Amino acid sequence: MSCDCQTGSVDCCSVSEEPRSSEMESKALTARVFNIQRYSLNDGEGIRTVVFFKxxxxxxxxxANPESRSIDLVNIRRESKCLHCDVCEQDVDECPSGAFEQVGYDVTVEQLLAEIAKDDVFYQTSGGGVTLSGGEVLVHGKFCIELLKQLKRLGYKTAIETSGHGNSKQxxxxxxxxxxxxxxxxxxxxKRAKAVIGINLEKVLNSFSALMATSCKVIPRLPLIPGFTLDLINVDKVLSFIAPYQLKEVHLLPFHQYGSSKYETLGMNYTMKEIPVPTKQEVDAIQRHVEAHGYQVVIGG
Structure with a gap:
């Protein structure tokens, strides 16, 4: 920018025509969420507000959250509410029974902060806080960084849930x-992880190692999925990888069918419909095995 003043000093011309303050950057950021779950007793300590990003x-x-996979806005139809009429033409705003719903909406950092603040009393009485989940939070990396900054500035306890598959620097x-x-x-x-779920395992493991160089508490979690992860070979590979980091706590997440009905409303094929949930004996066996390696185990943390 050229200077028209008489002094031409650096200090005189140091103000940009477009200020780039943190406040302005925060206002410019938006992200897409599909749910804000209040009063959660999982996903971190105390009573939590969990923000689910799309x-x-x-x-x-x-x-369990297939509506989170695509970042696009989608409409779902709930058969139990549908009148099978021609009134709405599958338009969410005009559906007379509420059978058609839009999944996902865009928010700013300030809008989310306002929603989170509504639960202040629960954080204060329970030692809880805010957890960012998904989907995958790394899809909205810049937004989540700014949101977390603001939450810490306001004194909230914060956590994120992640697969580690994304921008490791963020x-x-x-x-x-x-x-x-x-x-x-x-x-x-x-190879199987890449073929089945599309994950770059080396990148994920490198991201975990990078987190170990920070001061943040990191808790490994092991989903126990029949046919995929519910076996001692897979569990032992996790335990072997995390062993050098001298962590104290591991969470086990047994497979469940709570999200199965969502697939039909989204018009998606659910291939796990006939898969039984792990028995108590199976989960107990994995728990004892992990505890034998010196870890405190939490089920469904």
Whole structure:
């Protein structure tokens, strides 16, 4: 920018025509979420507000939130509410029964902060806080970094859930503003993991190692999925990888069918429909095995 003043000093001309303050950058950022879940007792300590972001690069067949996979806005139809009329023409705004719903909406950092602040009393009384989940938070990396910064500035306890599949630099920057990171290990066979869920295992493991260089508490989590991860070979590969880091806690996440009905409303094929959930004996066996390696085990943390 040229200077028209008489002094021409650097200080005189140091103000940009387009200020780039943190506040302005925050206002310019938007992200797409599909749910804000209040009063959650999982996903971190105490009572949590969990923000679910839309968009995930993976294709896990057991995903309990299939509405999170695509970053696009989608409409769902709930058969139990549908009148099978021609009134709405599948338009969400005109559906007389509410059978058609839009999944996903865009928010700013400020709008999310306002929603989160509504639950202040629960954080204060329970030692809880805010957890960012998905989908995959790394799809909205810049937004989540700014949101976490603002949450810490306001004194909130913060956590994220991640598969580690994304921008590792953004992930480690998030760690600077998190009290804990819940890190999901999935399939530990590199070729099969790539073929089945589309994950780059080497990248994920490198991201975990990078987090270990930060001061943030990181908790490994192991989804227990029949036919994919519910076996001692996969569990032992996880335990072998995390062993050098001297962590104290591991969470086990047994497979469930809670999200199965969502697939039909989205018009998606659910290949896990006939897969039984793990028995108590199967989960107990994995728990004892992990505890034998010196870890405190939490089921469904």
């Amino acid at each position: 968009g995930c690069p993976l294709k896990c067949p057991w995903c 992930l480690t920057e998030m760690a600077n503003y998190c009290d804990e990171i819940l890190f999901d290990f999935k399939m530990m066979d590199e």
